[in-house]
Amino acid sequence: MISVATWNINSVRLRLPIVERFLQEEAVDVLCLQEIKCQEHQFPYEALAAIGYKHTAVHGQKGYHGVATVSRLPLREYSRHDWQANGEARHVGVELEGSGMRIDNVYVPAGGDEPDRDKNPKFGQKLDFLGRMTEWANDIDGADHAGTLIVGDFNIAPLPSDVWGHKQLLKVVSHTPIECETLDRFKSAHDWVDVGREFIKDPERYYSWWSYRSKDHKANDRGRRLDHMWATPKLATKASGHRLREDARSWEKPSDHIPLITEFDL
């Protein structure tokens, strides 16, 4: 069995205590972090190695963004795509030694506030990022390895049941029709299976993010499913479990995102 988790941590240095808590409680094999907000030399390698996570692939930058994959199992970093072509650290790809499973850890741009690429260049960059990610997916050769799992903060909640209010959020970046369609084109490009939704079926409530801009996120429960774990079809058939640690949103100094975990029989 191999277990993989994804978590937008919103500063790995500030939240090292809850990363350690999560790893000690869940003992996942692999944890994919987004928004580490540090450079590679600032990453807490020693603290994570001390609790068994000795294998790392860190793609960081100063102050913003940044992704890191930490593992108990040996891995080989094989790619760092810049799907925005602007130098931001938003992807790192690894292959697990032994199983050969590939894990692509991605942090899709949030896209700003205005869902109009003419008025808001960030929105266009988000759509273009997904376009390049789709071209990449078209080129994956799925025939000769154990399959690919792409995980991370996609910054899009595609289904009506992925948000607290479908109608209220149709013009809010993360749930606009054009974003959902663009993500759908990516999905079709490689027949990705939305593993989370294989286990927590639509239209069941499934959120992974709650804004900090709410006194009590549980009171109105205005969540969105921005984080995803999608597998190539053959690998998806090996998924044996999927769960959320929604309680982590209430831990001390929490991230605004929660961890997602998928288990594979491999």
Place this chain on the structure above:
DNA sequence: ATGGTTGCCAAGCAA
């Protein structure tokens, strides 16, 4: 309609 919060790093940007 607006503003609400957080992190980085020391002003404003990104989310």
